[in-house]
Amino acid sequence: MSEKLIEVNNLKKYFKTKNGLLHAVDDVSFHIDKGETLGLVGESGCGKSTLGRAIIRLSDPTAGEVIFHGQDITKLSAREMMKIRQNMQIVFQDPYASLDGRKNLFESIAEPLKVQKVFSNNADLEKKVFELMDTVGLARRLANTYPHELDGGRRQRVGVARALALNPEFMVLDEPVSALDVSIQAQIINLLEELQDKLGLTYLFISHDLSVVKHISDRIAVMYLGKMVELTDYKTIFNDPLHPYTQALLSAIPVPRLDVKRERIILQGDVPSPVNPKPGCRFAGRCMFCQDRCREEEPELKEYSPGHFAACHRAMELKESGGKAE
């Protein structure tokens, strides 16, 4: 019943560094349905932003395909990509860094429309910019203000308005609320949800805040050191996580409630380097279920129940024993 908007196959993005090849995104495959929000979580440096940027070809993937509307966009020329890009937009964590300090709010929002020469006369352009301002809840009187005069929440609204200007179908939201205070964060999350309902948008929502991701997503993908380690719907990931890393991640979230008592899994050590990663499971060094096999053979992302994928040699066993394997 659902229609795939984006399909990512075996996507890799490597960076050359002086110490060797950095596997920022390493052989990742998934799809996003039309109108869906896919949440992408994982710790700093696991490759979330790199993946988000590669999907819309803000940077060219090292290998793999990104099928958008049936077309592999990694093969398109720059000119062909230009047209498709209108349909795929990104909103960044820090709108301050992504806005031009010399442009006022009106000019910032008008910019993508001008670059793409959407309107031939100024009256139409102006009308559209003001409509966009209304859509994202920016008062029209703010049209002449500059980024440094705006608070973080309003700057993020400008970022959203710019992304919406060309009527995209798909948006990568890269930590769009992480820099905001909670009272403002809730305003922006609600705005994004309203826009999705109204405009039928499809989101890739990147965040390290699992409560926010659970709130906004239909399905959630967990990344660890360049790999996708688990993917399923937002309820299953919380109620029935399969991957030991997902379990540890969930147990580590501080919950603002006194009536919820949870067993916490404290991981030892830190996330290892993504440069020339060792063979085997990337999580092996910190995993309490690790066996010899885990250090030798890389676990594949496999479907354990309909729509529930995990990349762990012992996932089946852990599932059957309720996560209590010795």
Next chain:
Amino acid sequence: MMSEDKLLEIKDLTVEYRTVDGVVHAVTDLNISIGKGQTLGLVGETGAGKTTTVKSIMRILPDPPAKIVSGEILFEGEDLLKKPESHMREIRGEKISMIFQDPMTSLNPTIPVLDQISEAIVLHNKITKQEAEQRAGDMLELVGIRRERGSDYPHQFSGGMKQRVVIAMALACNPQLLIADEPTTALDVTIQAQVLELMKEIIRTRDTSVIMITHDLGIVAEICDYVAIMYAGEVVEYGTLRQVFENPKHPYTVGLFGCIPDLYAEDDALIPIKGLMPDPVNLPEGCRFHPRCNQVCEKCSRERPHMVEIEPGHFVNCHLMVPETEQGGEQDV
């Protein structure tokens, strides 16, 4: 909020920053206290005045532009604001120490970490260098870092490890009060869990009092005994963890809880607080929260509310509150 066995008591503290753009009312008439071995969570959004409050305790505010306009900060009964700087230097690090969000605020990039910790110990204790190094090594092990790594420089550690080194340094002299200003905000959740676990352990075993600054109510629930919610330079609600979390009363506190998605609820609709933080140079008349409050009444825009004790130890700074003594019904006569 007052009692005899308090380690720290802040009374009517008012701090301003006098800048070219005007006077920033960073902290106004603030009252908080903390007992021995207790952990107080200081919660609030950007600019609420949390850091200003704790820097006042440490007496490390930048002056100018900061001015402590009035108030007392009683530490073991003595007013820190009246102490000469020489005396404060002894108190800092020895009796009160502070952890910042960015561990590099406290670490020197050019000195191996063990030496940094042992220097801090020598500074405050009459012991030999060898003894200090021994103790510094013990401290590193306490925070889960092998002693041998003491000869490494800060940049050789990850963010979480650096923060653990800072904790080791802050605790090296066994302070009575530890002030932690967003100590885990820059860390990943699994690393944050390690650091919080460590802090909990230390609080439990050493009887250290802690002021924990955070904007994360989850961390408060996990680690604090008491909570003070700050808004625009004022404490708007104060009480035990249970009082504030199970019976939040100030519309701002209630609003904050409505803004965070609930991991454990089926329906987790968000109810944002409308509007924006006020400009601290130009604060609203009356209750500072009134332009954003969903329960605002006519009095709120005219008159400043004051702290009302609505149940023993639970204080709320709002016109809607009725003092416990005037509440009908359940009083013993």
